[in-house]
Amino acid sequence: MDSDLLAAVVAAVVAGLGGWFVPRLIARIPEVEPQPADDSTVTDKADDPPEPFADIAALPGLAWRSVVVAALAGALLGAAIGRHWAWLLWVPLVPAYVALGVVDWRTRLLPTYVIARLYVVLVALALVGWAVTRDTGALVHAALGWLAYGGLFVVLWFIYPRGLGYGDVRLSGVLGIALGWLGWGPVLVGLYAGLILGGVLGLVLSLLKIVDRKNNPFGPSMLVGAVVGVVWGGSLWSGLYGG
Numbered sequence: 723m724d725s726d727l728l729a730a731v732v733a734a735v736v737a738g739l740g741g742w743f744v745p746r747l748i749a750r751i752p753e754v755e756p757q758p759a760d761d762s763t764v765t766d767k768a769d770d771p772p773e774p775f776a777d778i779a780a781l782p783g784l785a786w787r788s789v790v791v792a793a794l795a796g797a798l799l800g801a802a803i804g805r806h807w808a809w810l811l812w813v814p815l816v817p818a819y820v821a822l823g824v825v826d827w828r829t830r831l832l833p834t835y836v837i838a839r840l841y842v843v844l845v846a847l848a849l850v851g852w853a854v855t856r857d858t859g860a861l862v863h864a865a866l867g868w869l870a871y872g873g874l875f876v877v878l879w880f881i882y883p884r885g886l887g888y889g890d891v892r893l894s895g896v897l898g899i900a901l902g903w904l905g906w907g908p909v910l911v912g913l914y915a916g917l918i919l920g921g922v923l924g925l926v927l928s929l930l931k932i933v934d935r936k937n938n939p940f941g942p943s944m945l946v947g948a949v950v951g952v953v954w955g956g957s958l959w960s961g962l963y964g965g
Contacts, residue, residue: 726804733800733813734793740817741792742785747821749779751833772829784824792816795949802953803904807851807860811844811900812952819945822893826941832889840896848903860903867902867909868895874913890940897948904952907959912951919943 754772778784795816803809818836826832852861872895879886897916901908924938 726801729804729809730797730801733803733809734797737796737799737813737816738789738793740814741788741790741820744788744792744817744821744824745779745781745784747818747836748775748784748825751775751825751835754829754831772831775825775829775833778825778828788817788820788824792820795820798949799952802956807855807857808900808903810851811847811903815840815843815900819948823942823945826889826939830887830939832887832893832941834889834892837889837892837896841899844896844899848899851903863905863909864899864902867898867900867906869898871895871898871901871909871913886940890944893941893944897944901948901951901955905956905959907957908951908955910951911955911958912948914947915950916940916944916947919947 753774753776756771796813799812799816800809803812818840822832822836825836848861848864852858872891875886875891875894879888879891897912898909901912920938920940920943923943924940
């Protein structure tokens with residue numbers, strides 16, 4: 723079997739098996755404490771109390787749907803990355819990203835409980851990857867990816883905090899590290915794909931009167947955009963600047 727095909731198959735299996743535990747991960751997220759009605763400092767994208775995480779975790783069919791989504795994402799990532807240290811930075815963490823996408827779609831929140839743990843795991847994997855591969859360039863790119871992707875979202879949040887939740891800012895740093903390890907192409911393509919998808923999704927949802935534009939869940943678009951960056955970012959970057 724071709725090595726890249728093997729990487730894709732193994733990635734689909736690993737991510738898919740992890741997807742079965744998405745409901746358990748969501749159930750472990752601490753519930754959001756109610757905010758005082760007159761608290762002018764609240765900047766959450768949703769004004770109403772969010773759906774309890776325990777209720778989301780108990781949704782019928784969530785486990786098998788998460789398995790399918792995680793397996794598909796894992797297969798795409800595995801095929802694109804192949805036998806590369808970045809496989810470990812992406813594939814095992816797919817279930818956590820699926821959980822974040824589900825929670826953001828239902829609540830317009832990206833819990834720090836999950837994102838903080840992703841930060842720890844990704845930084846540890848990047849440092850171990852540097853120790854194993856001695857690929858200083860990849861480590862530097864991961865740091866620069868965090869700075870570029872995360873820095874842009876900090877600026878966007880500072881300019882218009884009501885249009886972008888700070889959970890999106892935290893997630894941007896996580897994605898910047900993981901994309902950055904693969905190079906500038908994945909970072910930039912992943913970033914812009916997420917922004918474009920978020921704008922299109924927000925417009926569609928507002929036209930269908932599902933949500934208004936300020937309550938558009940941006941996390942799922944960022945996550946799909948990151949997958950686009952992994953799959954096509956390198957080839958697009960090479961086509962533009964490599965020839």
